[in-house]
Amino acid sequence: MNEDLIAKYNVPTPRYTSYPPANYFHDKFTNEDYEKVVIASNETTPQNISFYIHIPFCRHLCHYCGCNSYPMAKPEIIEAYVEALKKEIRKVIPLISKDRKISQIHYGGGSPSSIPLHYIQEINELLLSQFECIDSPEIAIECHPGYLDENGWMQLIKAGFNRCSIGVQDFNPKVLKGVNRRPSLLEMETIFGLLRAFNVSINMDFIYGLPYQSVQSFEETLQKATALKPDRLVTFSYAHVPWVNKAMMILEKNGLPSPQEKSAMYNAAKRIISSKGYQPIGLDHFVLPDDDLSIALQSGQLHRNFQGYCTRKTTGQVYAFGVTGISQLSMAYSQNTKSIPEYIQKMNDGEFAIIKGYTLNREEQIAKEVITTLMCNDRLNWKELSAHIGVGESDIKNAISYDENKLADFEKDGIITYSPEEIKITQEGAIFVRNVAAAFDPLMKDNTKMYSKPV
Template identity: 55%
Template sequence: MNEALFKKYNVPVPRYTSYPTANEFEVFDAQRYLKAVEASNNAIADNISFYIHVPFCRHLCHYCGCNSVAMAKPSRVEEYFNTLHKEIDLLLPHLRKNRKISQIHYGGGSPSSMPLHFIRSLNEHLLEAFDTIEQPEIAIECHPGYLDTTDWQYLLDSGFNRFSLGIQDFNANVLNTVNRRPSILSLEDIMNILRKGGAKVNFDFIYGLPGQTVAEFVSTIEAAIKLHPNRLVTFSYAHLPSIFKRQMILEKAGLPPQTEKLKMFEEASKLLQAEGYCAIGMDHFVLPDDDLNVALQHQTLHRNFQGYCPRRITAQVYAFGVSGISQLDEAYAQNTKDISAYISQVNANQLPIAKGYALASWQRITREVIECIMCNNSVNWNDMAKRLHCSVDDIKHAIHYDETQLKELQTDGLITFDTNSVKLTNDGMTFVRNVAATFDPMMRNNHKLFSKPV
């Protein structure tokens, strides 16, 4: 990619994990949330996806932009997990009993660094309440710096069948700079345990950290490929020290230049695809037979706050724990981020909703358009009109369709388009967030803070 194109498009834009984006959320309450929950029972896509947020970390990595806090006293951790069970019991009566679980996902924080019997108990609570679809995804984000052989086996025995390993980098100096502990076991041993248990494994890496170079990051990816994970994710480090104060430490350590950061991704992408991995969305690479690649080939790839997924896995997402965001057909609802407030409200038999957003009809259309381009690399207006039971004109009116903007993107080599479709080019996939923003009326004169694509 030429430098002029990189400078033009490497500007802050939303990640579009949701639409509208989370920084558009406003004051919301439990009553409005429950109204959306009741409506979700009758959604066309009515599978149940549960998200559980565990905010605690045994120590905090400097790059982290998640809602995480330093490890609390054991009694406080136990109180938090007890409160999760109570919150689940507050919501379950509002869900139709013949619906099925398709996904359970634990994020954080660092859920795998907690006493693992707490995690197992939550799985049992949810899985006793509903049947599951065939081959549901029960996933957990893992910090391998705290798990020994017995721990990995315990998680397998607790029902988990997908593990996302937060490796970030294999270079000890990089990990030390960002305050990330390396794995206790060798990755080879971990893979052997998980594969023997029939689980699928993601490796997560971050590029753009202090101490990283193109050669160093490529070396990390080469080592990862030899272990043959099902999915490999290369996250762009989002440097927002005005929001996440810990990141100032990394600024002082010295971040690599933006052009070097882009080269890290480009070289890693070329290497992964040369070794048979398929590119998915902005940052995922998967084996050819992976569910994500199959969904992409059928143009049915989906995305939520937990990441990319085939539509059969997720539909309506119900979140538990501090800062958890429920994603329903008609609304988003986010729990309070304050642990004390969370515990207090749930113990008072109140769902701890703090913020949210009820979508207008045009926003629901726009959400479908943006998700389609973000996940499936193209939009066919006629196909989308049939799926949404509206006209092409209705769609284009909702997104403020602007052919002038599309012509500029096409001239710059990011897309091709005609009257019936828009398709990303290879360069366009790097800047898919910029392309999606052209379909977003809420980005007109929007001065909110976003990260850069690279």
Template identity: 60%
Template sequence: MIQDLLQKYNVPVPRYTSYPPANYFTDTFTNTDYESAIEASNTASPGHISFYVHIPFCRHLCHYCGCNSFAMMNRDVVERYIEAVHEEIDRVKERLAPGRKISQIHYGGGSPTAMPVYVLKELNEHLLSGFETIDQPEIAVECHPGYLDEEYWQCLAEAGFNRFSLGVQDFDEKVLKTVNRRPALLPVEMIFRILRSKGARINMDFIYGLPFQTAESFSETITRAAVLQPDRLVTFSYAHVPWVNRQQLILEKAGLPASEEKSRMFEAAKEILGGNGYKTIGLDHFVRKDDELYTARQNGQLHRNFQGYCTRRTTGQVYAFGVTGISQLSSAYTQNSKDINRYIEQIGSGSFAITKGYTLSRDEQITREVIETLMCNYTLNWQEVAIRLSCPVDEVKAATAYDENRIREFAEDGLIEYDDDHIRMTSEGALFVRNVAASLDKLMLHSNKSFSKPV
């Protein structure tokens, strides 16, 4: 059965980490448009503030990476970049309404931990100044453990962070060498002891679908990770997009696992983690039962923004800083310049550094809520979405590409169960939630965009 579904539904569709996806952004969006979107965000929902800081630098670049990363530049460029980020923070914060609260801060990259700890600590202090936070805000940083010694981990845990995402990717050193990824400098067990002693919450990130990975080898990696009992564990499906990063062609030459083998890797990981008490969240996240993401999933209140999965308690409109940073506001998305020197110059001139963006129509705002709800909770209650958006159910459905015949086909193939009020993914159909979401997306009716496959 799974092979039949793979053959039919393992076709390129958006990942829907945002709606619309970033490849719909246009270069007609301006700095002035961004200022207007910030102003509008002050009276829109959600009311909380999420900050994202993009640190683009890496000690070296991994071949699989599809992120906006750069090999470490000279000290002067790095220092000027950090100064520009501080200036951009000031420029945004002065436009935010007083009284709003910070719910999230997230550092991504690149490798944020390519920076000295004091740089990250000063950025945290700057972001938090002048605004209160919600109770137990999430202040998270993505970590490349390949270069970090004991002193760095100790200082990082004292720099204001309360969640750490360890980019392990795989424990198999042959796999890591092939993809140009350095293994952890310290034993991962030691890193856990350091962070746990500071009361930190720990995520672990892994990628499946890389050269030399098999279901058996990936099972060994996940089994070792499960013993450590991270709070959250993520198994990312490798997205082969060499048109974004030509270095991925190196992995083609090394040989990529077939879709069927990738599916076996995921299913094996899911079984191992389930046996160790973890619950599935969204497409690729696994959490312990005491995690608030699990509670939100049980209540149908799981949410997602560019920071990742979150609850409606912690979600906020996202204001991004740094090159390629994407802000996710109520009525618009914006993206900063990808060129580091241009970003520094534009911020230094007293402007923003917007290079593209997208203004959402009312129908697209409705569709965003529908798709995010389905992607996060694997169930969609049309009435609940209508209540959240203060509009009739008929208007919600009309805003999407809802097609009764297409929905019935998914049901006949065993991907979903549905009635007039609900769409629910089945356990067999969960891998293909992106396909069901795409069927509700009017933009996909005539799309010529490139996307990755679900598996």
């Protein structure tokens, strides 16, 4: 990677897992607003339902984590939290049309697999008893392999999961110790054997840019990972945001790789994984050619929400449950309180626990489609997008920050190719897709928000 380009484009930029980003949410969005937008969501697209369940507890907190995680609580608190989750589900479900179908259920955290797993099965049974599902819905959970024995993996299979995302992060013991993460309890080959026997799809998640990592060590980790042939591989760039998690300051003391080293890790990862037959999807995912995400990318039908990439088929409006859970509806976002005691109390009182949210105006809804399409598919065809959202091409461009001079600059630097009809991210420019998306973002004109850097 050209060091001049890194210097030019490695500036704080939104990740665009949502538009607008979550730091635009505000506390004037109320419980009443949430109930109204849930009811209104029945009349908007997509019609599919995606449920997100947030389990905030972790047995150990990793120093790199920017998620909404909390130390493991006492058993009675875990039980009270799960009961509160069920109450929230039962409060929202009557607001959603029974004509709609579930396309996704996703558990995140925290470490969802850290609590007694019979609770997870109970929640799944509750959700699946209320709605029909599309053919082959995705029922997925993020798993910490450091605390799951053979019985634990079998319990997840029994609970109905057909996709497990295994948070490996790195196979190097020194790296794991430096970030306070436990290594896998079982050999990874054993885990794969258990899951494969029941046709469970397997994701493996890794992070680059951590202390004690080098290009060589990360290559070794990915060689081991690709030898296992998971269905999907994810290589996240470590986002250093110590204003979100003060524990990240510990990683500074241990020594973080430079942007140039991180760029070299990214390129090495892409080279190794691609050489094993995987296709890159967006910034950080790699899938096999027959994967649904690969097929969707070829047709420009790839989508993304807070839970990761999905196809148009499995895309649903997201209804989130639990502390900090963010619902992603067509017209609005809403987020629950971060306080576990407050959340439990609100549910016991029969109330919602919304702490903030955001309602999108027409222009922002258009910008959301533009940025999501570009971030997911590495290309933007104005005619196709116009047909998809039912808005004229000129109206789309008027709603965003469309600047020919900026596009020409990106093309000169080899980040994109473009014509009046279409913009494409180049292979070399993929790492800077966030910068291109930000160039279309009207909210970035007078922006004072804080973000991580692309590299």
